[in-house]
Amino acid sequence: MSALWILAAYLVFLLLISWFARRRALQSPEEFFLAGRALGPVVLFFTLAATNFSAFFFLGFAGAAWKSGLGQYGIMGVGTALVPISFYFIGRKVWQLGKQKGYLTAPQLIGGEFNSPILRQLVLWTMVLFTFPYLLTQAVGAGIIVSSLVGSDVVRVAGAVVIVIIGAVVILGGMRGSAWTDVLQGALMIAAMAAALIFVARGLGGFTQAGLQAYAAAPEHFMRPGPGGYFTLPTWVSFIMLWTFVNPLFPQMFTRFYTARSLRSLQLTLWLYPLLVSFLFLAPVLIGVWARGVGLEPPSADAVLPAMVARYAPAWVHALVMVGALAALMSTADSQLLALATMLSNDLKLLGGGVQAGRWLSAVICGLVAGVLLLGLNPQLPIFTFLTQTTFAGLAALTPAALAALYRPTLPPAAPLASILVGEGVVVAIRLGKLPTWGIADGVLALVGAALALFITAGIWQILNRPARGQAPQTAV
Numbered sequence: 001m002s003a004l005w006i007l008a009a010y011l012v013f014l015l016l017i018s019w020f021a022r023r024r025a026l027q028s029p030e031e032f033f034l035a036g037r038a039l040g041p042v043v044l045f046f047t048l049a050a051t052n053f054s055a056f057f058f059l060g061f062a063g064a065a066w067k068s069g070l071g072q073y074g075i076m077g078v079g080t081a082l083v084p085i086s087f088y089f090i091g092r093k094v095w096q097l098g099k100q101k102g103y104l105t106a107p108q109l110i111g112g113e114f115n116s117p118i119l120r121q122l123v124l125w126t127m128v129l130f131t132f133p134y135l136l137t138q139a140v141g142a143g144i145i146v147s148s149l150v151g152s153d154v155v156r157v158a159g160a161v162v163i164v165i166i167g168a169v170v171i172l173g174g175m176r177g178s179a180w181t182d183v184l185q186g187a188l189m190i191a192a193m194a195a196a197l198i199f200v201a202r203g204l205g206g207f208t209q210a211g212l213q214a215y216a217a218a219p220e221h222f223m224r225p226g227p228g229g230y231f232t233l234p235t236w237v238s239f240i241m242l243w244t245f246v247n248p249l250f251p252q253m254f255t256r257f258y259t260a261r262s263l264r265s266l267q268l269t270l271w272l273y274p275l276l277v278s279f280l281f282l283a284p285v286l287i288g289v290w291a292r293g294v295g296l297e298p299p300s301a302d303a304v305l306p307a308m309v310a311r312y313a314p315a316w317v318h319a320l321v322m323v324g325a326l327a328a329l330m331s332t333a334d335s336q337l338l339a340l341a342t343m344l345s346n347d348l349k350l351l352g353g354g355v356q357a358g359r360w361l362s363a364v365i366c367g368l369v370a371g372v373l374l375l376g377l378n379p380q381l382p383i384f385t386f387l388t389q390t391t392f393a394g395l396a397a398l399t400p401a402a403l404a405a406l407y408r409p410t411l412p413p414a415a416p417l418a419s420i421l422v423g424e425g426v427v428v429a430i431r432l433g434k435l436p437t438w439g440i441a442d443g444v445l446a447l448v449g450a451a452l453a454l455f456i457t458a459g460i461w462q463i464l465n466r467p468a469r470g471q472a473p474q475t476a477v
Contacts, residue, residue, distance in 0.1 A: 003149045003150075003315070003318070003319035003322070004149065004150070006319045006320070006323055007146070007149060007319070007322075007323055007326070010188070010323050010326070010327070011165055013184065014165070014169055014181050014184070014185075014330070015165070015168060015169065015172070017173070017177060017180050017181050017184065018168065018169045018170075018172035018173035018177035018180075018181060019172055019173070020173075020177075020180075021172070021173030021174070021176040021177035021180055022172045022173055022177070028355070029104070029346070029353075029354055029355055029358075030102075030104070031174070031175075031176070032174035032175065032355045032358060033104050033174065033175055033255075033338070033342045033346070033355075033358060034098075034104060034175050034255070034258050034259050035174070035175040035176040035179055035259050036176070037098070037099065037258060037259055037260070037261070038259075038261045039179055039259045039260055039261055039265065040261050040265055041264070041265040041268040041269060042183070043179050043180070043182075043183055044179075044256070044259065044260055044261075044265050044266065044269050045268070045269040045272050045273070046179075046182050046183040046186040046187070047178070047179040047182040047183070047186075047256060047259075047331075047335075048253070048256055048269055048273065049186055049273060049276055050182040050183075050185050050186035050189060050327075050328070050331035050332070051182065051252050051253060051256065051331055051332055051335040052080075052083075052247065052250075052253065052332070053186075053189060053280075053328045053331070053332065054134070054137075054138060054141075054328060054329050054331075054332035054333075056137075057189075057193075057280075057281075057284065057325075057328050058141075058145075058192075058193070058284065058305055058321075058324070058325035058328055058329070059141050059144060059145075059302040059303075059305060059306075059325065060141075060301075060302055061076065061281070061284040061285065061288070062284040062285070062287050062288035062291075062304045062305035062308075063288060063298075063300070063301030063302045063303070063304045063305075064288065064301070065221075065284065065285040065286075065287075065288030065289050066288040066289070066291050066292065066296075066298075066301060066304045067227070067288075067301055068221075068226050068227055068228075068230045068231070069218075069220065069221030069222065069223075069226040069227060069230075069231070069289060070221060070222055070285060070286075070289055071224060071225075071226050071230070071231040071236075072285050072288070073281060073282055073285040074231075074236065075231075075235070075236060075239040075240065075243075076239075076243065076281050076285075077277065077278060077281040077282060077285075078240055079239055079240040079241075079242070079243030079244060080243050080247075080274075080277045080281060081273075081274035081277045081278050082240065082243070082244045082274070083243060083244055083247045083248075083273065083274075083277075084270040084271075084273050084274055085244060086244050086245055086247065086248050087247070087248055087257075087266075087269075087270050087273070088267075088270055089403075089406075090248040090254075090257070090402060090403070090406065091248060091257040091266055091270075092263065092266065092267075093406040093407070094109065094254065094257040094258065094406070095257050095258065095260050095263060095266055096263075097109055097113070097406070098257070098258040103258065104255075104258065104342060104346050105124075105251070105254075105255065105339075105342055105343045105346055105347055106123060106127065106249070106251055106254040106255070106343075106398075106402070107120045107121070107123040107124040107127065107343060107347045108120065108346065108347055109405060110123050110398075110401055110402055110405040110416065111123060111347075113405040113406070113409040114404075114405060114409060114411070114413040114416060115413070116413035116416075116417070118413070118417065119401075119413050119416055119417055119420075120347060121347070121348075122417065122420055122421075123398060123401070123420070124343050124344075124347045124348060126394065126395075126397075126398060126420060126424065127251045127339075127343060127395070127398070128340060128343065128344070129394065130390060130391045130393075130394030130395050131250070131251055131252075131336055131339065131340060131391065131395075132340070132365075132368075132369075133390045133391055134250075134332075134336060134390075134391040135333055135336045135337065135340070135365075135369055136369055136372060136373075138163075138166075138329040138330070138332055138333035138336070139159035139160070139162060139163045139333070139369050139370070139373055140155065140159055140373070141159075141302070141325075141329045142158060142159045142162035142163070142326060142329055142330070142333075143155030143156060143157070143158040143159030143160075143162070143373070144302055144303065144306070145158075145306065145322050145325050145326050145329075146158035146159075146162070146322075146326075148303070148306040148307075148310065148318075148322055149318075149319065149322050155373075156373045156374055157374070159370075159373045160369075160370035160373045160374050162326070162330065163333065163366050163369045163370050163373075164366055164370060165330075166330055166333045166334045166337060166366065167337060167362050167363055167365075167366030169181060169330075169334050170334050170337050170338045170341070170359075170362045171359045171362050171363060174338065174355075174358070175255075175259060175338060178334045178335055178338055179259070181331070181334070182331045182335075184327070185327035185328070185330060185331040186327075186331065188323065188324050188327045189324050189325075189327045189328045189331070190276075190280065191320070191324065192320050192321045192323065192324020192325065192327070193280055193283045193284070193321070193324060194283070195313075195317050195320055195321060195324075196283065196284075196287060196305065196308075196309050196313065196317070196321045196324075197283040197286065197287065199309070199312065199313035199314065199317045200287055200290065200308050200309060200312045200313055201286075201290075202312075202313075203311070203312025203313060204290060204293070204294070204312060210286075210290045210293065211286075211290070213290070213293035213294070214289050214290050214291075214292050214293030215293075216293070217292050217293045217294075217295065218289075218292040218293070221289050221292055222289075232439050234438065234439040234440050235439055235440075235441070238439075238440040238441035238443075238444040239441050239444075241441075241444050241447070242392055242396060242441045242443045242444055242447075245396060245399045245447060246392050246395050246396040246399070246443055246447075248399075248402070249395045249396065249398045249399055249402060250336075250339075250391075250395060251336070251339035251340070251342075251343060252332065252335035252336045252338070252339040253335075254339075255335075255338075255339050255342060256335070284305055287304070287305055287308050287309075288304050288305070290308065291304050291307070291308050294308075294311075296308065296311075305321075305325075306318075306321075306322065306325075309321045309322075337362055337365055337366065338358075338362065340361070340365055341357075341358045341359075341361040341362040341365065342358060344357075344361050345357040345358045345361055392441075392442075392443045393427045393430075393441075393442035393443035393446050394424065394427055394443075394446070395443075396423070396443035396444070396446050396447045396450075397419075397420060397422075397423025397424050397426070397427065397443075397446040397447060397449070397450045398420060398423070398450075399447055399450070399451075400416070400419045400423075400447070400450045400451040400453075400454045401416035401419045401420050401450070401454065404416050404419070404454060411454075411458050411461075412457075412458065412461045414457055414461060415453075415454050415457040415458040415461065416454060418453045418454065418456075418457040419450040419451070419453045419454035419457070420450065421453070422449050422450055422452070422453035423446040423447065423449050423450030423453070424446070425449070426442075426445050426446045426449040426450075427442060427443075427446045430442050430445065
């Protein structure tokens with residue numbers, strides 16, 4: 001019962017924060033969708049970090065380590081710690097162009113820099129198509145967490161209820177409400193994961209004993225190439241590339257680059273981000289590997305961390321960790337929901353656009369997610385696998401077009417258009433079994449295909465438009 005009280009208090013507090021942000025969110029589209037481009041370094045840091053730590057952090061990540069070993073830390077910890085590199089080259093320019101030209105979304109910037117409405121719509125629908133499954137996994141993860149708290153299978157109903165509460169947070173407070181709640185959720189997430197690591201280790205007899213026990217049971221989880229030869233060099237390199245290049249192209253992350261009060265706020269966040277990731281990402285990996293030492297056989301890989309905490313930590317710690325896990329996924333889900341509503345209302349002008357359209361669209365999207373869950377159409381793959389094969393792969397294909405928009409907007413629009421179409425074609429071909437992966441992550445192949453298409457199309461255009469000898473060069477329209 002105490003767990004339910006903690007959960008209820010947390011959800012009520014979220015709604016109260018959003019209510020206090022409501023008055024300012026009513027002022028203008030820039031305020032509702034981007035918090036008036038005025039987030040300082042502390043709030044910006046927490047909202048970027050909390051937005052990036054989703055259901056996979058507490059559920060999918062530990063499950064992946066339980067299956068494949070400590071190498072997951074090398075893939076995720078190092079790869080995500082390198083994300084600030086791409087944040088710097090992409091986020092800095094996005095912030096500058098947003099200030100100069102008033103951009104609100106990624107499709108608006110990429111299409112606007114190339115002066116191509118078709119490109120803008122292609123980016124929009126690509127982001128919508130590959131973000132919706134990610135949002136769905138947050139609702140599924142919420143159902144798993146609440147089920148762990150109440151001790152019964154209520155995944156579908158609980159997931160639907162949580163997504164409705166997330167919708168209320170967005171509808172009430174917009175970006176400012178989302179960012180303010182991210183500070184609470186980020187702090188809770190960090191405290192919960194630290195508590196999970198400490199108390200599970202204590203329940204297993206200490207860090208050393210937990211490691212020795214796991215090593216005795218599954219030594220292959222402590223060395224390369226890991227169980228089943230999973231951690232090959234192509235896998236390591238491709239996943240590190242994937243995390244580094246795909247994160248800025250999540251629409252919820254891209255939008256947050258616009259919200260910084262100043263370039264200094266953004267730069268300070270980039271310094272702090274890898275420090276947090278390096279510590280936090282070790283915890284779920286260790287717990288997942290330790291589960292091998294005790295012979296844990298969870299109903300699914302995503303249930304490893306909840307099961308370990310429930311077995312080896314006090315009840316109040318289990319409640320705290322589950323609420324922290326809920327905070328991690330809710331902080332991502334509200335950002336994804338707002339990003340989708342922002343794009344559909346501003347790039348597609350659904351319901352006339354503007355703040356009210358954004359609110360209505362948030363409600364509609366929540367209804368769709370809840371309906372999908374209640375109808376039983378939830379993903380069957382583990383969260384980690386599902387995301388790498390869908391959202392991460394699909395959005396990675398947008399990276400070359402985004403970089404071109406930021407640094408080479410004089411290229412012909414056909415180049416980024418071809419880039420995205422080829423990149424997404426690679427994803428489809430892999431999913432249909434028509435293209436081998438050679439042990440490389442799907443998203444990296446999509447990224448490479450998109451980059452090649454961009455360069456080849458731009459090169460062909462340059463050759464075709466090269467002025468004949470004696471003629472003045474023509475200006476591209």
